[in-house]
Amino acid sequence: MERSPGAPLASSPEEEEEKAAVEFGHHGEEEAPDQEQQREEAAPVVLKKGPWTTAEDAMLVDHVRRHGEGNWNAVQRLTGLLRCGKSCRLRWTNHLRPNLKKGSFSPDEELLIAQLHAQLGNKWARMAAHLPGRTDNEIKNYWNTRTKRRQRAGLPVYPPEVQLHLALTKRRRYAEFSPAPELSPGTAAAAANVQAALNAAAVSAGYTSSRPAPLDLARQLAAAATSQAAVHQFLSPPPFSAPSSPWPKPFARNAQYFQLAHFVARVPVHAGPVPRLRVELPSNQFGQAPPPASAAAGFGVGAALPDQHQHQHQNAASLDKMLQELHEAIKVETPAALAPANGGGGAVLERHGGARDNKSDDMDTLFDLMIPTLNAPETVPLAPAAAPNHSGSTSQHSSDDQDPSTIDPPAAGGASSSDQDWGFDSVCQWSNMSRIC
DNA sequence: AAACAGACCAACCGCAACTAT
DNA sequence: GATAGTTGCGGTTGGTCTGTT
Numbered sequence: 001m002e003r004s005p006g007a008p009l010a011s012s013p014e015e016e017e018e019k020a021a022v023e024f025g026h027h028g029e030e031e032a033p034d035q036e037q038q039r040e041e042a043a044p045v046v047l048k049k050g051p052w053t054t055a056e057d058a059m060l061v062d063h064v065r066r067h068g069e070g071n072w073n074a075v076q077r078l079t080g081l082l083r084c085g086k087s088c089r090l091r092w093t094n095h096l097r098p099n100l101k102k103g104s105f106s107p108d109e110e111l112l113i114a115q116l117h118a119q120l121g122n123k124w125a126r127m128a129a130h131l132p133g134r135t136d137n138e139i140k141n142y143w144n145t146r147t148k149r150r151q152r153a154g155l156p157v158y159p160p161e162v163q164l165h166l167a168l169t170k171r172r173r174y175a176e177f178s179p180a181p182e183l184s185p186g187t188a189a190a191a192a193n194v195q196a197a198l199n200a201a202a203v204s205a206g207y208t209s210s211r212p213a214p215l216d217l218a219r220q221l222a223a224a225a226t227s228q229a230a231v232h233q234f235l236s237p238p239p240f241s242a243p244s245s246p247w248p249k250p251f252a253r254n255a256q257y258f259q260l261a262h263f264v265a266r267v268p269v270h271a272g273p274v275p276r277l278r279v280e281l282p283s284n285q286f287g288q289a290p291p292p293a294s295a296a297a298g299f300g301v302g303a304a305l306p307d308q309h310q311h312q313h314q315n316a317a318s319l320d321k322m323l324q325e326l327h328e329a330i331k332v333e334t335p336a337a338l339a340p341a342n343g344g345g346g347a348v349l350e351r352h353g354g355a356r357d358n359k360s361d362d363m364d365t366l367f368d369l370m371i372p373t374l375n376a377p378e379t380v381p382l383a384p385a386a387a388p389n390h391s392g393s394t395s396q397h398s399s400d401d402q403d404p405s406t407i408d409p410p411a412a413g414g415a416s417s418s419d420q421d422w423g424f425d426s427v428c429q430w431s432n433m434s435r436i437c
Numbered sequence: 438a439a440a441c442a443g444a445c446c447a448a449c450c451g452c453a454a455c456t457a458t
Numbered sequence: 459g460a461t462a463g464t465t466g467c468g469g470t471t472g473g474t475c476t477g478t479t
Contacts (some may be wrong), residue, residue, distance in 0.1 A: 051447070051473085073464070089449070089465075125467055136467075144469095149444085254456060 048082040052091050056081060060088055061096055069097075094135045101133025105142060111159060113139060118162045 048056075059081050069077070069092065072085030081088065094100075105113070109131060116127040122145075124136035131139065148156050276373060 025470095049449070071464085085464075086450090087448075093466095094447075122468065137447075140468075145444060145446090 045076070045082060047076070047084050047087075049087075054081075056083065057091070057096060060091060063097075064092060090137075094137050098136070099133055105134075109134070113143060113162075114158050114162045115165075117143060118158055118166055145231075 052060075059079050060075065060083075063075050063079050063081070072089040072092075074084060075081055075085060075088045083091070112131065113127060116130055120126055122140075124140040127139050128134050128136040150157050160164065300312070
């Protein structure tokens with residue numbers, strides 16, 4: 001049920017309005033200075049607390065219309081509103097200011113919140129800056145109730161896409177303090193080749209660090225990894241689909257590690273040696289280099305430039321070849337053989353010399369394969385979610401913005417949740433939590 | 438129908454950062 | 459530089475609603 005903001009909870013608006021009018025002795029008109037002075041000299045005003053009445057709202061709106069936002073402590077002086085400046089500011093920003101978006105969060109917004117929370121922690125105001133029309137209080141309330149429910153249900157706080165990012169960040173930071181694991185030459189080369197091919201393919205598809213590959217890129221890569229035809233599809237992916245849509249089942253989980261393509265930066269596409277990675281600043285400065293159009297359109301890289309087609313085909317062939325090499329090198333079982341056995345989870349990877357069916361080991365294997373091949377990225381930018389039907393206006397944060405890669409995953413869900421035994425099904429669970437919880 | 442628990446939401450509080458004097 | 463005032467932020471609380479028993 002939606003309560004209208006500002007509506008009194010206990011009594012009717014009419015009653016409250018009348019009460020307020022009596023209480024204040026007027027309807028929001030400004031006082032003459034002498035009246036104001038008289039009041040100040042009189043008994044100290046007792047500021048009101050509790051829910052706002054419609055009369056109070058009207059007075060505040062009127063004040064802002066006349067004087068603009070800010071100088072909140074003057075509101076009480078100028079209007080006689082028996083509220084402290086703090087309360088006025090809060091009421092305005094959370095309920096009265098224009099362009100506020102009311103109602104429940106869309107799935108895209110929910111995913112964006114999860115991503116932002118993974119990046120920023122409990123920085124509600126900064127998160128709100130990425131969600132036009134939403135307030136920090138709204139996001140905070142949403143997150144707190146949701147987190148509580150999920151923790152009680154024993155479910156991971158973050159969706160798998162976000163957990164992966166956290167794990168990658170964690171692993172990268174770990175790798176900075178420990179030597180890279182020894183890989184067999186064949187495995188290392190194959191992993192490097194595949195990663196490079198993926199990077200090149202992503203660049204060819206128009207992704208850059210300022211326009212990072214969306215989360216569903218991994219889905220495209222997953223398809224590419226399982227089907228030769230899908231390789232071409234990956235290079236001409238369909239328009240962006242809702243992040244909350246199900247992942248492709250085959251290779252779903254392991255394919256997520258191919259999100260390493262997120263590291264791809266703007267490098268020239270050319271034949272010959274695969275371009276080296278150049279990782280730019282973290283992507284929490286979303287607003288600094290926004291996608292050219294709306295996110296939904298921006299992620300539809302199907303509209304690749306004509307002169308890119310040749311590169312795409314080259315890359316497709318190259319990617320196909322590299323994937324074959326990797327499959328041989330690390331012996332990936334086919335998804336078809338695995339799906340029924342482990343409940344539709346992901347592929348089981350085997351490293352040279354031993355089968356590993358443990359999911360976290362499986363993750364580690366891929367990290368081991370992929371991370372050492374990275375060109376020491378400074379950061380691990382998380383692809384901003386498809387800013388859902390946003391105007392595209394995102395806030396510019398000042399230079400005090402913290403590098404998200406330096407922010408530890410919040411204790412609420414970060415490290416612990418990434419250790420949880422989530423599989424493909426958890427994607428759906430996460431998306432459907434509104435029913436579960 | 439009543440009691441209860443949980444969810445949701447608005448608002449308050451304390452603190453820190455910033456700004457003006 | 460010190461101080462007071464203002465603003466912004468995050469944590470927390472308390473009231474109401476809703477679904478369940």
